[in-house]
Amino acid sequence: MSTPDEELAARLAQGAGHVLLDVRAAGADLTTAALKDAGDAAAHAYLVAELARVRPDDAVLSEEGADDPVRLGAERVWIVDPLDGTREFSEHDEDGVWRSDWAVHVALWQRGTGLTAGAVALPGRDVVYTTDLRPARAASSGGPLRLAVSRSRPPELIGAIAALTDVELVPMGSAGVKAMSVVTGECDAYVHGGGQYEWDSAAPVAVARAAGLHCSRLDGTPLEYNRPDPWLPDLVVCEADRADDLLDLISRAMRATAPAKENAAP
Numbered sequence: 020m021s022t023p024d025e026e027l028a029a030r031l032a033q034g035a036g037h038v039l040l041d042v043r044a045a046g047a048d049l050t051t052a053a054l055k056d057a058g059d060a061a062a063h064a065y066l067v068a069e070l071a072r073v074r075p076d077d078a079v080l081s082e083e084g085a086d087d088p089v090r091l092g093a094e095r096v097w098i099v100d101p102l103d104g105t106r107e108f109s110e111h112d113e114d115g116v117w118r119s120d121w122a123v124h125v126a127l128w129q130r131g132t133g134l135t136a137g138a139v140a141l142p143g144r145d146v147v148y149t150t151d152l153r154p155a156r157a158a159s160s161g162g163p164l165r166l167a168v169s170r171s172r173p174p175e176l177i178g179a180i181a182a183l184t185d186v187e188l189v190p191m192g193s194a195g196v197k198a199m200s201v202v203t204g205e206c207d208a209y210v211h212g213g214g215q216y217e218w219d220s221a222a223p224v225a226v227a228r229a230a231g232l233h234c235s236r237l238d239g240t241p242l243e244y245n246r247p248d249p250w251l252p253d254l255v256v257c258e259a260d261r262a263d264d265l266l267d268l269i270s271r272a273m274r275a276t277a278p279a280k281e282n283a284a285p
């Protein structure tokens with residue numbers, strides 16, 4: 020049974036997704052930059068208006084809004100990324116079809132509990148993943164470790180992991196899409212380092228945790244949300260029973276990249 024907050028998260032993520040599909044359909048004549056801006060702005064406006072209407076007492080932290088410090092004293096904070104994978108939203112694939120690896124993230128953080136509800140919509144694929152809906156997860160292939168990685172800026176760490184073990188890199192846009200690829204079993208893990216913000220991972224982590232997956236910082240420490248500085252630069256999402264092995268592999272890969280950094284020219 021889903022809670023009212025879970026139902027709301029799903030409805031808002033789906034609603035913002037419809038707004039984004041409309042923006043893209045109407046924006047054929049826009050430049051890529053203008054299309055990205057229009058999508059970010061329209062999805063943000065929809066989300067904050069709906070939250071103000073149905074949850075007027077809750078605070079909001081959105082990638083596209085000014086950060087209101089009232090959230091730091093709030094009991095309930097909606098952490099939203101109106102358009103994650105903005106770049107992919109504005110691009111076509113090699114067949115000339117609009118790319119579908121972008122997402123809308125809606126998560127609820129509550130004081131003392133952390134992330135309590137969340138939804139990740141993939142509007143280009145007409146699917147919404149939520150904290151109360153557990154899709155059947157395809158079994159692990161047993162082959163190389165299938166890693167979901169950024170298609171535009173794969174972290175340096177990924178190369179170091181690939182040097183230590185047999186991996187299959189699966190490039191795609193959007194943190195939400197990558198995390199959901201682990202939820203469905205398309206990939207074994209999503210490993211990210213080098214930079215991100217709370218809104219990039221809050222809803223994906225809420226959904227992945229509800230699906231029984233391990234989610235943490237790369238050093239295994241907890242992901243914490245609604246911090247004064249929303250910078251949350253790294254994370255790993257993977258099957259719970261391979262978390263220890265993967266965290267050990269990440270630790271060795273990080274040690275392998277560290278000397279190169281120390282010796283690098285300033």
Ligand SMILES: Nc1ncnc2c1ncn2[C@@H]1O[C@H](COP(=O)(O)O)[C@@H](OP(=O)(O)O)[C@H]1O
Nearest residue numbers: 102103104105169172192193194213214215219
């Ligand atoms: N090094 C970095 N610094 C800041 N944000 C980053 C980042 N690497 C990835 N991200 C953000 O994480 C999301 C997924 O990126 P990617 O598809 O490359 O994995 C994107 O969010 P937005 O599209 O909402 O900006 C992107 O901006």
Ligand SMILES: [Mg+2]
Nearest residue numbers: 100103104219
């Ligand atoms: Mg994002």
